[in-house]
Amino acid sequence: MMDLGVPYSQIVLAAEQTVYMVFVSLAIGTLFAIIMAVTLVLTNEKGILKNKYIYVVLNTMINIVRSVPFIILMVFILPLTKEIVGTRVGTTAALVPLVIFIAPYLTRLFENSVLEVDGGIVEAAQAMGASHFEVVWYFLLPEARGSLILSITTGTIGLLGATAMAGVIGAGGVGDLALTYGYERLNFPLMLFTVIILVIFVQIIQSFGNYFSSKIRNH
């Protein structure tokens, strides 16, 4: 095997850390994002629960968080991270900024997905006597599913990029490996190797997303 200047176990650990950070923050972020996106759609001008105040407040909050670059967001919320996970550093500590970073991003993507659903569907649901929750659960979300999956795919790839910066707070991961060993030690083969790993990650994620989304859409 090729010598990359670091033990293979370290590369495997970095890959595990990346996968851990991406998927845990994705799961939590998706949950928050679905709730926020549905709230935005229901409370907007044409929504069935039209509410200007909730809409404006939520919309503005999302815009504020989205305007802060991830690396700044991460160090800015360190005290909050400490409150939540008990430490400012490490892989788990990185989950807090990652969730706060990805949730508003996914919210925007999900909002578009849900807005794509034909208004007639909501009307049909109401005519059937559906409650507001039922309108969301039985009509809006299933109809938006194909598009939601593509949004999650896009979000996952965005998260993968963000995890590379999480090395700043000692979270490890593939990106951190590339920076500390590949870049700072001028280890070009390692750098190349990590880039290849990241490319493969992205390809796999995108292929899965496309596959499941088209499976749902192509009826």
Added chain:
Amino acid sequence: MIDFIDISKTFTIKKQQVAALQHVSLKVNAGDIFGVIGFSGAGKSTLLRMVNALETPTSGRIEVDGQDINKLPFSQLRQVRKRIGMVFQQFNLLNSKTVYDNIAIPLLLNRVDPKDIQLRVLELLDFVELTDKRNAYPTQLSGGQKQRVGIARALATNPSILLCDEATSALDPETTDSILRLLEKINQELNITILIVTHEIHVIQRICNKVAVMEHGKVIEHGSVLEVFCNPQQPMSKKFVQTVIADKIPASIIQVLQQDVRNYKIFMIRFLGENVNDNILYHINKAFDVETNIVFASVNELQQTVLGIFMVQVIGSNAEIQDVIDYLEQHQLNWQEVIV
């Protein structure tokens, strides 16, 4: 059954007040197939959507089975909505679900037992003749099939009222006809009251027993289909009715008549039902010394009743023609003079 009492609705669009409905009062009785006709923008869809409170009036009230629909708390409104089926022009089916699952949705919302859901959905599939499409997705269906799914879905909870919002307007004439037959079957076999809004007069002619004509947010004429079709009063109603019931003398015949130098008048006589067989012309010819000539005739079937329209040229002296007029009056025939 459905009572619209002095309904008005004003929309505010770009800070301008638009009156969508103005003082509309209508009564739909149980068992009716009630048609509301008008061009787009006449306010008919807005009116329909008030029955299940998808739209609320600015003033006036809607009573469904004696209940003021806009005074109900949301939970009760939902129960009433479950008793009112609705069918849409654009079908509004869930593309992510099969035909079977689309029809099952209202039952799912009603927390019906899964076994009963299956029985009911299969029964409905049979009723709308789509049993072989149960596992198809809406995008694999034709427009007519989609509307059948929409209808089955609307019937799932055994409603007493069915609202049809331009249910056939997206369909070709042949498919429209099959959907109309289905609606007729629903009215007769399941005893469901149907309120249908449309811009197609033949939909009214084909299945409705009552009709209301709307223009600019007002009901300008309403009554039984027979009344309105035999004797439309308003210009708009006449326009609609004329497209299915011909009562105009063709231009080429008018030319011939205009060159006719004899003394004559033309009468349009409308016959309804058994009157058609009364052989009125025979009696006129026998009783008076006039020459009669049919210049135009049309016979239409409405509500299993025959509507005949005859244009008769009566040639003779003024006195003799007057005798004919007296005769028509005496026999209480629906007639009017036509000037060419």
